[in-house]
Amino acid sequence: MLEALSYEFMQNALIAGMLVSLISGIIGSLIVANRMVFLAGGIAHAAYGGIGIAIFTGIPIFLGTSLFAVAAALFMAFITINQRENIDVFIGLTWAVGMAVGIILVDLTPGYNVDLLSYLFGSILAVNRDDLYFMGLLFVVILFVITFWYRDILAVSYDSEYAALSGINVKFFYTLILVLSALTVVIAIKVVGLILVIALLSIPVYIAQKLSSSLYSMMLISGIIASVFTLIGLLLSYSFNITSGASIILVSALSLMLFMLFTKLR
Template identity: 35%
Template sequence: MDLLELLQYTFFRHALLGSLFASIACGIIGTYIVTRRLVFISGGITHASFGGIGLGLYAGIPPLLSAALFAVLSAFGVEWLSKRKDMREDSAIAVFWTAGMAVGIIFSFLAPGFTPDLSAFLFGNILTITPADIILLALLSILLILFFTFFLNPIVCIAFDREFARSQRLPVALFEYMLMMFIALTIVSCLRMVGIVLAISLLTLPQMTANLFTHSFKRIIWSSVAIGYASCLGGLLLSYKLQVPSGAAIIFFSILIYTFCKIGKSMYLCKQKKTNQTNGHGN
């Protein structure tokens, strides 16, 4: 079965739309994460969101809604604790990371009735994405596009040099809390696609690949969106052909893209170096 035949299925069209909006959201906020070196913090928020899923299942409210609330509060908690003199940033992250996972596991098992399939939240399955999930991702993408369009200069300033941003009298703390909120919401929005375990990869691998070829913040965003969507498409096809979980296939494909680009760049630089040396000896 080829791609055109797959497009006849509603679940596959939903997966393509969800992938597009997830690539836009992750491409934008992921560039800030990689530039600010917040990968470990994002990992903490991702795992802390599992606490919200457990509480949601226990209380009988939509798990993604409670996960979003839990993730945002955890993001604010990490940001607040890491600013204190008596707590190191990695310790603050570890507190929320482990607490979130513990709360999530305890409450998901205490939830009345049949214990749900937790692997769906841990590893994701983009083929189960619903129209409501797509609308959520679309709204988040629009919000991120608007926020980064209007405030790109302050965001870039804060991402590269917070002290300089403060000297320019920018509301650094406000921007940092807003961006942490967007990180948390993006992570939760992608849970259905790639799950808790793999969400962080979608926020970092496309940006790392783009960073091989450019150091411009804007170009990294655009390239990350394109690379992220290519990873999703490749992962979906790989998942269908091999009959493996789609979330893992998407991340595996993005790693392949990064590896291919990294090797390609290294070979190109070696070739350039040899050419320059040959020209130098010729002169």
């Protein structure tokens, strides 16, 4: 593994893995605390529509996917904030329509032979410097949001009724969390793909939740755990020449099972 770090693409993959892991730890904690896992899953699959739009129009993949994912997040926030009883219907609708739009636009793109697996299961070794700049910028934005509005986000995440009575704009923070989740999904697609992204956002958080006593510590611990999973997954991927995204998720799942077994025995 050490000799592989002499290659630029491996250096980029390592940096990307660490950035995405830390971001996933923070946003994944908010998703779990706000019970938005299924919502995030809907956004993740709907994001494929953005991939199709980017390929069809020729704009950068990250840009097209980010815009479409944010639009999907805003739509879900607008629909579900006051209609929680129909949330499953709208998530399924957004999920299906987004993927259908992406598939059709890819089919209509003349002369384009797309490697669907790279988007479905990730292609971390294809990360370039521009991708890293985008990930780094998103990490800085998320740190700023969490630092500046931590108490408000904490109140909204655990007791939205109390937060509303306290004068906190619950709708704004609900929408903000969904938008940040959408952008996190976009960058995580590069690492583990849109099919596996929810596992990266939830498995480390589940373990961290059992080891932490506050939202802040849960974010920190889950980010560290996700980084360890990513490092081990990359090592296995390089050693056995297997898909990196699937390797990271299998390491995460196996670690979760061992953690649950240890907890039960203890």
